[in-house]
Amino acid sequence: MKIIKAVIFDLDGTLLDRETSINIFAEKQYNKYYKSFQHIDKELYISRFIKLDNKGMVWKDKVYQQLVKEFRLMDLTWEELLQDYVNQFRYSSTPFPNLYQMLHSLKKMNIKVGMITNGKKEFQEYNISALEIEEYFEIILISEIVGIKKPNPKIFEQALKHMQVQPNESFFVGDHPENDINAANKVGMKSIWKKHKGITCDSADFVIEDLNEIPIIIKDFLVTN
Structure with a gap:
């Protein structure tokens, strides 16, 4: 399974x-x-x-x-x-299309949801609040607060420990080939690259253009082969 x-x-x-x-x-x-x-x-x-x-x-x-x-x-x-x-x-602050629908779908699937973002504490907190998505997240790590930035593996490990999941039980979704995808892969997580114009990424397990593709990918990992 x-x-x-x-x-x-x-x-x-x-x-x-x-x-x-x-x-x-x-x-x-x-x-x-x-x-x-x-x-x-x-x-x-x-x-x-x-x-x-x-x-x-x-x-x-x-x-x-x-x-x-x-x-x-x-x-x-x-x-x-x-x-x-x-x-x-x-x-x-503008969300990508289908952001709320995607998060709601993951919650319905009983998937734990977290966030890791590089940036300044106050600025990122403002943006997260503006998107009105805090309620969906079990943990939100902002690099300035924890004193660690992606791609440092410790910030990924901290999130996984808090969520009480193993790396191979988790996906990381990001748009940066090095800070997000390669960094998550090195920790042992599976990865989903949010396709970004003008950038290529060959190391992700999955590539998406729309956030609504994520629950479809995750659903396949919840069934018995």
């Missing part, structure tokens, strides 16, 4: 549609500070912000310092822009 007891998720790019969210936020920020930005084309500001952000791999203090310098913003500091990002990004 194949048995899976838990599914652990990444957040950004897996449950949270970060590409859509960051575009919505950048436009809102431009409009909010239009008096300071009016000498800059809106599309230029948005595209430059997204490029410097580098899919979330660069924290925004560096991004805003560069933007202030490049666009010669005289009456707006990078600290003000950063604080606006921390406080307001949550209102642009």
